Amino acid sequence: MNQFVSKWILRPFRLISVKLFLIIFASIVACVLAMGFISYGIAKSVIERKVTESTVETANQVADRLDIVLDDYLRFSMHFLTDKIVQESVSELVFANKEDNVFERFKAQRTLYDRISSMAMANKTIRHIAFIPIDDRLQTEAVGTLTLDVKLAKEEAWYKEAVSLDGKPYWTPYQPGGFDAKSPPSIGLARVIKSISGDPAFLMLLELDADFVGSQLEGIRLGSGGEISLIDERGIVLSDSSGGQRAGQASPLQLKGSETPIHYWSGSLLMIEDHLKNSPWTVAASIPGGELVKDAKSIFVMTVWVAAGAALLAVLVGAFVVWSVGRPLRSLRSLMRRGKDGELSVRSSHRSKDEIGQLAASFNGMMEQLGQLVGQTSRMAAQVLDTAGQMADQSRRTATSAREIAAATDEIAAGASSLAVEAEKGIELTEKMDEGMERMKLSTDEMRASAGQVESASREGTGHMEKMLGKTEEADRIVSDISAKIARLSDNTRSIRGILTLLSGIAKQTNILSLNASIEAARSGEAGKGFVVVAGEVRELADQSKASIQQVEAILAALQSEVGETVETLATARPAFRQQLDSVQEAGSLFLQAQSRMALLGESLARVDEAIVELGATQLQIGQAMSGVSSVSEQSAAASQQVASLSSEQLGVSDSLVGLSARLEEVASSLRASLGHFRLEEEASPSFGKDGPAAG
Missing domain, CATH: 1.10.287.950 (Methyl-accepting chemotaxis protein)
Structure with missing residues (x-):
């Protein structure tokens, strides 16, 4: 078995022609693979950078768009603070409550309701507007287009948080059943409305359709497996680019909560965070790393095909080298063996100007001199x-x-x-x-x-x-x-x-x-x-x-x-x-x-x-x-x-x-x-007598 392996498996690898073939084959394939993988790596890096920049730009654009929309709602809420009718109606309600004047209280409440209704109708994206009395002495229900249980509302955390801000805007958490627990999902903007005397009177609540917020994310495609979401400060998904399938659920993404736009890698995901300017919400985009460089796979496939072609070319070149180098070398090896056996008349017939031809000429000269x-x-x-x-x-x-x-x-x-x-x-x-x-x-x-x-x-x-x-x-x-x-x-x-x-x-x-x-x-x-x-x-x-x-x-x-x-x-x-x-x-x-x-x-x-x-x-x-x-x-x-x-x-x-x-x-x-072991071409082997060669 060892002789078989040595003769038929290991022996061919000792031939210089086979070594040259393997060197040429390995060199060509290695060069092609190296160039292919280097090109693939460079293209992958460039594509990854460009896709990252594009995704970051998309997230920034979404954030800017949401900031504009939310800024419109903030400006809209400011109208209630500066609207004369609203202010007068609130003041009349407070005053009527003090005077215990039912008619005046009803009149002021009616006026406020009409004003709220007209303003709600002016903005189709707002589902409801409600004024929730803060002071229990007002002895009134919520005023507006939203039927709300005031007593239950005041027990909500968002209500207490909004009142504590003392007039600053507050975006409420995601409401799966609306604020009345009977409507589609919604999001609210709350703000304290003060009377003329400066005392908090009502908590204004603008109820917005969650779908309208999610519509800002529709049409955004980050590739297969990519997703962009709007997440509040509690980590709850408000909307996402997949049609709100995860709305109201805790986000699986671990955000860093940066106030400035950032992007980073979280495992195999490219994460992009852009904190909105007009709300505590964050636009978060995630895209798989493989999705970034999927276009570079074509380069990888091309590299494999080119490597296969290079391997075929290397086989042809190697075969030519084996034929042009191995054949004369084997001939020289055979002649050298005959010379080693004493046949000094052998000569190489190979004629070329390359190194092998020079070697053959040197061999002929050596045998002649020998x-x-x-x-x-x-x-x-x-x-x-x-x-x-x-x-x-x-x-x-x-x-x-x-x-x-x-x-x-x-x-x-x-x-x-x-x-x-x-x-x-x-x-x-x-x-x-x-x-x-x-x-x-x-x-x-x-x-x-x-x-x-x-x-x-x-x-x-x-x-x-x-x-x-x-x-x-x-x-x-x-x-x-x-x-x-x-x-x-x-x-x-x-x-x-x-x-x-x-x-x-x-x-x-x-x-x-x-x-x-x-x-x-x-x-x-x-x-x-x-x-x-x-x-x-x-x-x-x-x-x-x-x-x-x-x-x-x-x-x-x-x-x-x-x-x-x-x-x-x-x-x-x-x-x-x-x-x-x-x-x-x-x-x-x-x-x-x-x-x-x-x-x-x-x-x-x-x-x-x-x-x-x-x-x-x-x-x-x-x-x-x-x-x-x-x-x-x-x-x-x-x-x-x-x-x-x-x-x-x-x-x-x-x-x-x-x-x-x-x-x-x-x-x-x-x-x-x-x-006497050597044999010359033109003369016989030297013959010696007992006393040496005969004198000539």
């Missing part, structure tokens, strides 16, 4: 592999030479050690010869002291001379051996110098090869960084080999110089040994002659003394020569050990060169295998 780079890298890899093979061969030859040097050095060290041992033996023999010379001197002294002991001394001297002759011959043989070994040591030293010369040449060639490898690796760029490190290590090993060879050459030069000095010393000591041998032979013959020729004993003894002196000097020279040979042998052994150590280091360096060459071959082979 093919050239792979070809060049292949050639460089072949050269590196060839260089690695040559370095491996040179390293192997260097290792072989180092082993030969090590073997020769071991032989030199063994020979020097043997020479030192023989020199020690020669020193011991020389010491013994010194002891024999001392004894010879003692014997000579004894021979001089006692002639009788000459024969025995001669025999003893003959024995000693024979021993000396053997020792001398042995010493001569040892010196000959030392000379031969020193000669071989000199020849071996020259052989080592030849080998060192060969190693120096190999080190120079290795340094040159490592330098060439560094240059070729640097030309290879990023792919040759590993070869640069390997070549650097090879060059360092070559420099170390060169320094070691130079040190060995210096040591061999010193050793050869000392060997030469030793040869010269031995060449000088050899005649002395020969002379010593001759002297010993001569002394032996003298001892033999001494046995036969005792007469010549003195002369023979004198010659023996001379021979002994010469023999002592010779022995001294032999001892010095033996000491020099021992020192030179020890130095030769030490130098040989140092040469052996350097040869071991040279052998380790050579083995390291062989390992590095093998690593270089492995890296070159790995690079060759990696490059």
